[in-house]
Amino acid sequence: MNTFYHSTRSAADSVTSKQAILAGIAPDGGLYVSDALGETRLALEDVCAQDFHATARLVLGTLLPDYTADELASCVDAAYGAQWDSEAVCPLTPLGTDWLLELYHGPTCAFKDVALQMLPQLMSVARAGDGRKIMVVTATSGDTGKAALDGFAGVEGTGVTVFYPYGKVSDIQRLQMVTQLGGNVAVCAVRGTFDDCQGEVKRIFADRELASRLAERGVVLSSANSINVGRLAPQVTYYFDSYAQLVRRGVVRMGEEVTFCVPTGNFGDVLAGYYAKRMGLPVRRLVVASNANDVLTDFLTTGTYDRRRDFHKTISPSMDILVSSNLERLLYFASKGDCELVTSLMADLAEKGFYTVPERVMDEIRSTFACGRADDADTRETIFDTWRELDVLIDPHTAVAKHVLDALPADGTERVCLSTASPYKFCADVLAALGEVTDGMNGFACMDALEAKTRTAAPAQLSGLRADAVLHDDVCDRERMGGFVESACARVFL
Numbered sequence: 001m002n003t004f005y006h007s008t009r010s011a012a013d014s015v016t017s018k019q020a021i022l023a024g025i026a027p028d029g030g031l032y033v034s035d036a037l038g039e040t041r042l043a044l045e046d047v048c049a050q051d052f053h054a055t056a057r058l059v060l061g062t063l064l065p066d067y068t069a070d071e072l073a074s075c076v077d078a079a080y081g082a083q084w085d086s087e088a089v090c091p092l093t094p095l096g097t098d099w100l101l102e103l104y105h106g107p108t109c110a111f112k113d114v115a116l117q118m119l120p121q122l123m124s125v126a127r128a129g130d131g132r133k134i135m136v137v138t139a140t141s142g143d144t145g146k147a148a149l150d151g152f153a154g155v156e157g158t159g160v161t162v163f164y165p166y167g168k169v170s171d172i173q174r175l176q177m178v179t180q181l182g183g184n185v186a187v188c189a190v191r192g193t194f195d196d197c198q199g200e201v202k203r204i205f206a207d208r209e210l211a212s213r214l215a216e217r218g219v220v221l222s223s224a225n226s227i228n229v230g231r232l233a234p235q236v237t238y239y240f241d242s243y244a245q246l247v248r249r250g251v252v253r254m255g256e257e258v259t260f261c262v263p264t265g266n267f268g269d270v271l272a273g274y275y276a277k278r279m280g281l282p283v284r285r286l287v288v289a290s291n292a293n294d295v296l297t298d299f300l301t302t303g304t305y306d307r308r309r310d311f312h313k314t315i316s317p318s319m320d321i322l323v324s325s326n327l328e329r330l331l332y333f334a335s336k337g338d339c340e341l342v343t344s345l346m347a348d349l350a351e352k353g354f355y356t357v358p359e360r361v362m363d364e365i366r367s368t369f370a371c372g373r374a375d376d377a378d379t380r381e382t383i384f385d386t387w388r389e390l391d392v393l394i395d396p397h398t399a400v401a402k403h404v405l406d407a408l409p410a411d412g413t414e415r416v417c418l419s420t421a422s423p424y425k426f427c428a429d430v431l432a433a434l435g436e437v438t439d440g441m442n443g444f445a446c447m448d449a450l451e452a453k454t455r456t457a458a459p460a461q462l463s464g465l466r467a468d469a470v471l472h473d474d475v476c477d478r479e480r481m482g483g484f485v486e487s488a489c490a491r492v493f494l
């Protein structure tokens with residue numbers, strides 16, 4: 001057996017990437033990592049000469065080595081087909097003197113589709129011949145939820161349960177989730193924050209009694225969040241592919257370094273950029289852009305990660321996160337695989353609410369990562385200026401990243417701003433940022449007004465929501481989430 005992945009908190013037990021994907025999270029609460037990361041560097045000449053699909057096969061073949069080439073080829077074809085409204089999948093377009101990497105051309109209009117059109121394919125291959133059924137339990141601050149629902153709806157042998165924070169996602173994000181069709185889906189709002197949802201989902205994964213009750217029915221739990229390596233690996237593709245687009249446009253010479261700026265919440269997206277760098281992509285800087293929930297900016301500046309702070313509800317809700325799960329993977333790699341250190345830092349976070357990282361590890365992190373923040377006023381101003389000066393309509397998360405990028409001193413590299421969602425998912429706040437009065441207007445009135453003002457068109461899958469019935473109206477407290485998952489398993493699988 002090709003043993004390849006182990007927990008960030010212990011290297012004692014290894015599993016294949018298929019097993020890691022089915023499990024979602026390691027039994028000790030750590031995240032699955034591979035010490036082979038960086039051993040195989042992708043040939044840039046190949047990457048620059050091929051399309052997104054071929055690069056996806058190359059990236060996944062490197063990170064998930066126990067999948068066969070044929071298995072990956074059919075996963076890639078199924079994940080990146082006609083459900084995308086751009087043949088390029090993730091096109092790169094000019095943004096003034098920088099570049100916009102448009103990651104929202106998939107079925108749910110957010111970057112999560114890149115991985116969540118793929119994860120169900122990877123899981124189906126991994127569970128072939130395994131009679132167990134999988135309930136994919138997902139916490140979302142707005143985008144992952146719908147992308148997971150869309151990806152897993154109707155997939156044989158799997159179910160998907162999504163928890164989102166009540167009143168803390170945009171109107172359109174909520175409607176995308178609560179109108180989801182499918183006999184294997186469940187959606188529930190939670191009175192609390194995304195961190196409450198994610199924290200409880202992790203506790204549910206660790207609940208041995210629940211696991212044994214579900215096992216009696218042949219059900220196991222897994223994750224569609226970026227804690228699952230099957231979520232993370234597909235996101236590496238667009239870093240390589242965007243670099244290839246820059247080379248093909250003639251603005252970057254092969255081998256020349258590039259800077260990426262990433263709107264960041266759970267740290268999965270920017271970590272995928274770090275994986276790309278370790279796999280040979282010439283990256284000068286990965287810039288972590290935060291909104292007013294700037295725990296990562298403070299961490300990268302001071303070396304102390306401190307979640308004991310006020311939570312801010314912002315106009316970039318998908319980033320309203322104070323516990324960025326994937327930072328644990330970066331700590332593992334930056335400490336050169338020090339599981340003991342990672343375990344003690346995570347224990348400090350759980351018990352004291354903060355941890356401080358040794359300076360040598362911070363030096364390693366800072367050699368690649370930069371950071372910055374944008375509050376809501378900065379975000380609105382950036383949406384307004386970008387539209388007025390560049391004729392480019394961007395969503396609030398992208399605006400956070402653009403604000404941070406604009407504030408950085410130029411470093412001579414070409415710079416790519418990751419655009420993580422369609423502005424129409426946040427039409428009320430985008431319309432208001434453009435100077436329009438939105439009082440008393442619902443999401444669809446704002447959508448119509450935004451189309452009229454900007455002469456752009458809302459994606460059909462968002463404007464079509466107005467005709468869809470609300471199918472999921474459950475709301476619960478954090479303590480009831482485990483019970484909700486168990487009932488969902490009973491309904492979906494029995």
Ligand SMILES: N[C@@H](CCOP(=O)(O)O)C(=O)O
Nearest residue numbers: 140141142143144225226266
């Ligand atoms: N920003 C996310 C939060 C979950 O992050 P993930 O990448 O780990 O799924 C969201 O929009 O749900």
